Amino acid sequence: MMFAAAIIAVLIALTLAVARALAGPTAFDRLLAANKIGVSAIMLLALFGFMTGRPEFLDIGITYALLNMIGTLAVLKFFRYGALGHAQDLDRDPG
Amino acid sequence: MEQLINMVLLTLLALITIGIIRVRNLFAVVVLAGAYSFLMASVMMVLDAVDVAMTEAAVGAGISTVLALGALHLTKTEEAAPRFSAILPLFVAVGTGAMLIYGTWELPGFGLADTPMNTGVGLDYLDRSMAETGIPNVVTSVLASYRGYDTLGETVVIFTGGIGVLILLTAVRRRRRLAGDRDKGSAP
Amino acid sequence: MGQVIDLLSWAALLGGGFFYVVGAIGLNRMPDIFTRMHAVSVSETLGVGLMIFGMLLQAGFTLVAVKLIIIVLVMWTTGAVATHALARAALHDGEKPLLADATGALVATDPVSLFPELGVRLATPLKSEIVEEEPVESGAPEDAETLAEAGYGAEEEDANPDAERPDSADKEGQ
Numbered sequence: 001m002m003f004a005a006a007i008i009a010v011l012i013a014l015t016l017a018v019a020r021a022l023a024g025p026t027a028f029d030r031l032l033a034a035n036k037i038g039v040s041a042i043m044l045l046a047l048f049g050f051m052t053g054r055p056e057f058l059d060i061g062i063t064y065a066l067l068n069m070i071g072t073l074a075v076l077k078f079f080r081y082g083a084l085g086h087a088q089d090l091d092r093d094p095g
Numbered sequence: 096m097e098q099l100i101n102m103v104l105l106t107l108l109a110l111i112t113i114g115i116i117r118v119r120n121l122f123a124v125v126v127l128a129g130a131y132s133f134l135m136a137s138v139m140m141v142l143d144a145v146d147v148a149m150t151e152a153a154v155g156a157g158i159s160t161v162l163a164l165g166a167l168h169l170t171k172t173e174e175a176a177p178r179f180s181a182i183l184p185l186f187v188a189v190g191t192g193a194m195l196i197y198g199t200w201e202l203p204g205f206g207l208a209d210t211p212m213n214t215g216v217g218l219d220y221l222d223r224s225m226a227e228t229g230i231p232n233v234v235t236s237v238l239a240s241y242r243g244y245d246t247l248g249e250t251v252v253i254f255t256g257g258i259g260v261l262i263l264l265t266a267v268r269r270r271r272r273l274a275g276d277r278d279k280g281s282a283p
Numbered sequence: 284m285g286q287v288i289d290l291l292s293w294a295a296l297l298g299g300g301f302f303y304v305v306g307a308i309g310l311n312r313m314p315d316i317f318t319r320m321h322a323v324s325v326s327e328t329l330g331v332g333l334m335i336f337g338m339l340l341q342a343g344f345t346l347v348a349v350k351l352i353i354i355v356l357v358m359w360t361t362g363a364v365a366t367h368a369l370a371r372a373a374l375h376d377g378e379k380p381l382l383a384d385a386t387g388a389l390v391a392t393d394p395v396s397l398f399p400e401l402g403v404r405l406a407t408p409l410k411s412e413i414v415e416e417e418p419v420e421s422g423a424p425e426d427a428e429t430l431a432e433a434g435y436g437a438e439e440e441d442a443n444p445d446a447e448r449p450d451s452a453d454k455e456g457q
Binding site for chain 1: 289293296299300303308310319326331334335350351353357358361362365368369371372373375376378
């Protein structure tokens with residue numbers, strides 16, 4: 001029952017995050033919202049596992065957390081060096 | 096509760112899909128696709144297919160994001176305006192969707208006990224899975240144990256695909272760098 | 284004893300859910316990207332921490348508890364790193380935070396004009412970002428050799444270099 005309450009909170013937050021991801025004026029807003037969606041997925045996984053009484057597959061949550069980080073950092077790195085960055089080439093001119 | 100979670104998640108999925116179609120900035124599309132993949136993984140998890148959820152998150156949010164960014168490095172970040180009207184493609188898509196939905200009417204209802212999948216070999220798996228493999232989740236045991244070679248083959252295919260894309264992307268970058276060297280060489 | 288733990292779990296989960304939703308509301312209500320980051324960090328630290336604490340109480344001393352602790356540690360560290368990188372990338376890309384001016388009105392201010400050393404620090408690459416220069420390939424024969432090695436015919440040498448870089452013009456245009 002208590003897990004159900006927390007799940008509802010996470011679902012509300014998820015909806016709000018999706019709203020920001022769709023609205024977000026800059027790509028950074030979308031990225032922030034996407035990061036939050038990833039965290040919500042982890043929390044949903046953990047809470048749902050506890051609610052159904054089978055919290056064994058929590059290690060997937062660890063994978064999600066790492067993936068979330070990798071995705072965010074990849075996008076940011078691209079932003080710094082890619083077509084939107086100010087550098088001409090990745091290897092030539094860092095910064 | 097499960098139904099509520101599913102309803103919310105699927106609605107959000109539909110919203111994000113519409114967003115992906117509407118947004119013209121390819122960069123935002125990549126980010127939204129990552130979010131989509133995390134939501135889809137959550138749906139899979141609620142459906143109790145844990146390892147499918149993990150694959151979805153790893154491939155969708157991890158590898159595809161990185162590969163799509165690598166491809167984006169070689170193109171523009173703004174999608175070009177469509178040159179033709181969208182009426183005919185829309186018609187084709189709606190027609191296909193209608194036919195697919197019509198096709199699902201013939202399928203047995205979700206979770207009925209007297210359907211082929213619940214009377215035939217499926218029961219066998221449910222009975223013997225725990226004793227034979229020791230894996231508590233039947234989906235996992237079928238995927239990773241009974242069909243282990245099949246899954247290994249899929250993994251090899253996906254790995255090869257990823258390597259191929261990486262080779263393509265680095266080859267183009269290398270060529271570009273060499274071209275840049277020549278530019279510098281020819282400059283006074 | 285069991286009831287006390289249940290009560291604590293309730294409190295932690297509800298509190299965590301509250302902070303989680305507060306962060307999401309802040310994500311929508313805050314005016315610019317930097318304040319939004321600030322809002323989200325509330326939910327990613329306090330909200331997640333409290334919820335995991337509630338689950339930890341229910342799990343007891345099991346393997347599940349260890350996994351929960353690993354999850355929360357990974358999330359706390361990676362969340363901070365990702366937020367930092369996000370802020371740096373946003374500043375680098377020219378996002379201007381909304382700051383109050385002398386009259387108290389919110390205006391988009393270039394932070395570099397306030398803190399000149401910030402501009403220097405943004406311009407200097409991080410240690411991890413410094414790429415070592417590859418040995419310079421000089422001379423036409425070597426160049427052609429490398430091209431052939433990479434799988435491109437020598438006849439491409441004659442091609443117009445600009446034709447091979449269709450997006451170079453766009454980049455310079457930005």
